[in-house]
Amino acid sequence: MKIAQSLILTFILLSNFSLKAQDYFEEASLKEAIQLSESGAHKEAYNMYKRLLSSGGEISAEFPYYFAKNLYDLKKYNNSLNFLQQYLTYHDSEIRHKTEAIQLERKIGQAMSVIQSCPLCDKSGFLLVPCDYCEGNKTIDLTCQYCQGKGIELCKKCDGEGVVISRNAFNENNYTTCDRCKGQGFHGCSHCEGKKIMSKNCPECLGSGDKKSATLCTHQTESHDH
Ligand SMILES: [Zn+2]
Ligand SMILES: [Zn+2]
Numbered sequence: 001m002k003i004a005q006s007l008i009l010t011f012i013l014l015s016n017f018s019l020k021a022q023d024y025f026e027e028a029s030l031k032e033a034i035q036l037s038e039s040g041a042h043k044e045a046y047n048m049y050k051r052l053l054s055s056g057g058e059i060s061a062e063f064p065y066y067f068a069k070n071l072y073d074l075k076k077y078n079n080s081l082n083f084l085q086q087y088l089t090y091h092d093s094e095i096r097h098k099t100e101a102i103q104l105e106r107k108i109g110q111a112m113s114v115i116q117s118c119p120l121c122d123k124s125g126f127l128l129v130p131c132d133y134c135e136g137n138k139t140i141d142l143t144c145q146y147c148q149g150k151g152i153e154l155c156k157k158c159d160g161e162g163v164v165i166s167r168n169a170f171n172e173n174n175y176t177t178c179d180r181c182k183g184q185g186f187h188g189c190s191h192c193e194g195k196k197i198m199s200k201n202c203p204e205c206l207g208s209g210d211k212k213s214a215t216l217c218t219h220q221t222e223s224h225d226h
């Protein structure tokens with residue numbers, strides 16, 4: 001069956017879920033899964049939908065709608081949208097929940113735009129916590145390789161001599177104190193500006209300063225009122 005095949009493919013492409021044998025039900029049916037979902041048992045319903053999908057049997061054209069609805073309740077918006085969009089490719093005469101599906105698509109869009117504009121979570125809605133590698137600093141400090149952490153480099157203008165030799169009008173050597181290093185022969189490292197360290201983007205968080213946690217974000221940026 002065409003619908004079943006394309007659904008299974010979508011499922012495989014999207015699935016980063018772990019299949020747990022103990023979550024399987026003896027007899028999975030779409031009706032039961034819908035009932036579970038409507039009773040608020042979204043996780044259990046989800047497992048039943050998964051079982052239905054991987055059973056290889058004939059799948060109702062209504063399946064992607066119900067699965068998408070349950071995925072929406074689980075806040076898995078991207079996956080939900082994928083199944084919904086698939087459902088909406090079916091012909092009007094094949095499906096019964098077109099209006100509801102369009103409404104749900106709009107709700108997902110709204111939920112996703114809240115996530116996009118929320119500074120507290122990543123794009124899949126999980127709360128961001130400070131990166132533990134850089135402790136939220138976004139950068140890490142490394143010893144300057146150029147000066148090996150000394151903070152100084154040999155003066156290029158005078159080759160470390162401290163004096164600059166030039167010829168005067170009488171073709172005589174003129175010795176003047178090097179203005180670049182003020183006669184010292186060295187000056188602050190031009191790479192680290194004498195700081196001995198170089199800051200570079202944290203390799204763990206790539207400079208974002210945070211990482212995704214396992215907690216779903218509530219997208220409430222206001223502080224609590226007491
Ligand atoms: Zn970091
Ligand atoms: Zn110099």
Ligand SMILES: [Zn+2]
Pocket residue numbers: 144145146147148149150151152189190191192193194195196197
């Ligand atoms: Zn340096």
Ligand SMILES: [Zn+2]
Pocket residue numbers: 114115118119120121122125217218219220
């Ligand atoms: Zn958020």
